[in-house]
Amino acid sequence: MQIEFNCDMCGKLSSDRKSHYKRKKRHFCSMSCYAEFRKTKLPKNEQHAWKGGVTPYEAHRRYVKKNPKRISHLKARRYAREKGAEGNHTLEEWQYLCIKHDNKCVFCREAKKLTKDHIVPLSKGGSDYITNIQPMCRNCNSKKHIHIYEYPELLEAKS
Ligand SMILES: [Zn+2]
Ligand SMILES: [Zn+2]
Structure with missing residues (x-):
């Protein structure tokens, strides 16, 4: 069973299997429209939902700032390991x-x-x-x- 829909990115009429269509929140005519949407239109809160809405880099930066002792500990541990201690x-x-x-x-x-x-x-x-x-x-x-x-x-x- 096919269903017709308008691409959420370019608006072009496209079709998909109904079961697929229902499972997805958004619908695109092609992978490139999907990629383009992710790059330009995806709401901030959906981009990195698993890190409370921040980029992985920002999440890491915050972790480093919050745990300076643990970071320097880990660095020192790695150094010792590299020395074969x-x-x-x-x-x-x-x-x-x-x-x-x-x-x-x-x-x-x-x-x-x-x-x-x-x-x-x-x-x-x-x-x-x-x-x-x-x-x-x-x-x-x-x-x-x-x-x-x-x-x-x-x-x-x-x-
Ligand atoms: Zn499209
Ligand atoms: Zn001293």
């Missing part, structure tokens, strides 16, 4: 470690923005387990180079 840790483990250190750098004991420092560097075969990580400010981290500092509280955590 053994083990892994969660963001929660890292946050707990920072709290244990009063959110202060283990080296200068100042409450600065903390970065993950691998006690045994990844380049020296250190693991990415939380027991091999200590919170250190960027400043001290860059001064550390290849020296290995041991901290009693971290040794405690290992055993």
Whole structure:
């Protein structure tokens, strides 16, 4: 059973099977009219309904803005994996470690923005387990180079 209709894009008279026609919300004479409609006329709220009406790029940008810690955590995890480091840790483990250190750098004991420092560097075969990580400010981290500092509280955590 065929049904005739006007294309929602160009208005041309076209036909389709009735069962098909009923299932669809909009009707086009051709794929190119369909593509053109999607590009030019589709209401904003239908474009990316699954992301609350924003483009995937915008959704990602918002996620990054809302979760800066998780993003930098994931970046650091990827870096460690690329270096072939053994083990892994969660963001929660890292946050707990920072709290244990009063959110202060283990080296200068100042409450600065903390970065993950691998006690045994990844380049020296250190693991990415939380027991091999200590919170250190960027400043001290860059001064550390290849020296290995041991901290009693971290040794405690290992055993
Ligand atoms: Zn058309
Ligand atoms: Zn420091």
